[in-house]
Amino acid sequence: MSDKPLVVLAFSGGLDTSFCVPFLIEQGYDVQTVFVNTGGVGKGEQAAIEARALELGAVGHNVIDAGSELWTSIVVPFVKGGAPYQGRYPLLCSDRYVIVEALVAKARELEAAAVAHGCTAMGNDQFRFDQSIRCLTDIPVLAPIREIQALTDSPRAYEINELAKRGFEVDTEAKRYTINENVLGVTISGSEIDELGAPEDSSRKLTKLRSAWPDAPLRVTITFDEGTPVAIDGAPIVDGNASLASLNQSFGAYGVGRGIYTGDTIVGLKGRIVYECPGIEALLVAHKALEELTATKQQADFKRIAATKWTELVFGGLFYEPLRTDLEALIESSQRNVSGTVTLETQGGSVHAIAVETKSVLMDKSNVYAQKAVWSSADAEGFMKIAGNASAIGASIVQAESKTIAALTNPKPTAGMTT
DSSP, rough: OOOSEEEEOOSSHEEEEEEHHHHHHHHOOOOEEEEEEEESSHHHHHHHHHHHHHHHHHSSEEEEEEEEHHHIIIHHHHHOOOOOOOTTTTTTTTTHHHHHHHHHHHHHHHTEEEEEEOOOSSHHHHHHHHHHHHOOOOOOOOHHHHHHHOOOOOOOHHHHHHHHTTTOOOHHHHHEEEEEEEETTTESSSHHTTTTTOOOOOOOOSOOOGGGGGGOOEEEEEEEEEEEEEETTEEEOHHHHHHHHHHHHHHTTTTTTTTEEEEETTSSOEEEEEOOOOOHHHHHHHHHHHHHHHHHHHHHHHHHHHHHHHHHHHHTTTOOOHHHHHHHHHHHHHTTTTOOEEEEEEOOOOOEEEEEEEEEEETTTTTBBBTTTSSOHHHHHHHHHHHHHHHHHHHHHHHHHHHHHHHSSSSHHHHOOOO
C-alpha cells in the first residue's frame, strides 16, 4: 500500500487528461484513472484508453459503463423537451453529469483524497464538473489544466511539449482538434474551426461527405409511448444507447446531423464548434412531428418555455438545480398523448417526417384545414370580427395618432405664403 494520497481522475485518453496523469504524479499523488463509457467507444478503443493510462503511470484504471444512465437521464428528457440550446446546439455535452456521478462513486469506493478532471479555464466543462461534484460531495477537486494556464498562454502546445519531454507521444488528431465523443454525438473544435474558417473534411467523424451518400433514400420508423422512443422499425428498444448508436450509423451515412454552431458559453465567451448527431437529429424530428399533432397549442407553447429553461440549466452546469426536476415533471405530464409511430425519410443532408400514425391526433374528419368545416360562413365572419376586435381598435388609434403627429410636424402652407 502506498502512503501517497490517492486522486481519482476522469480520463478519456485525450491530450488534456493524458497530461493530467504525470502532472498529478509529480505533485505527489497516486492516480487512479476512470473512463466512464457513455457510448460511442468500442472495446478496442477502451483497451487503448486503458493502455494509455497505465503507460502514463496510473496505479490503476477503471471502466464504468454508464450507457443506460445516459439514455434515461439525458436522452429521453431532452427528446421530450425538444429544445436545443439557443435553438441550435443539441446538448452533446450532457454526458458530463453521468461521468461525474460515476467519478464521485468511484472516489468514495476507493476513499480517495481528491477527484480530478482535465477541463480548461476557458471552457464550459470546468463549471459542469466542479459544480456537479460540489453538489454530490465535499471531496476536493483538482484541475491541472487550469493550473498550467498560469504558466502559458498556449496550453495545448505546452501539454504536448511536456508529454514529449517525458517520452509520451501525442497523435496528430489530438494535436489539431479537441474532440469530445459519446453516443449522443461528436463535438470538434480547434484549428481552422476556432479561426472561423471552413471546417476541413478531416473534422468529420459520424457524417459522410455528399459524394459517399447512398443512392437510395433511407426510411426509418420510430415509435413513441408518451414521448419516450420505444421502437425502431418495429423492433423494441431494449438498449437505448445501442439504438442511438444504430441511428447514428444509418443517418450518418447520409450526412444527417452535422452543423457549425457559434454560441454563448457559461464563461462569457463565444464558442465555435462543429457538431455531429445523426441519431439525436432523427429522434428530435420524429418526436416533433408527433407532438405537433397530439398537443394543444397551449400545451406546446408553455412546454416550449419549460423545455428551453431545462436545456439552459443542463447546458449551464446546473443539472442538480431542483428546478430541473420540477420542469421535467411538467414536460413529462405534457407527453401523455404523444404516442404513435413516425416515418422518417432522408435522401441526404436532412431528415423529414413524411408520415405519422397516432390515435391521439387533435383533428377530426368534419373539420379539415383549408378544405371544409362544420361551421357556417356567417360563423366564420362573426369570429373574424370578435377575435380581432381589440387589435383593430388599437391599430386605428395608432393610425390616428400618426396622422396627428404628421400634421403637427409638417403643417400645410398658409394661403398666399410663398415657399
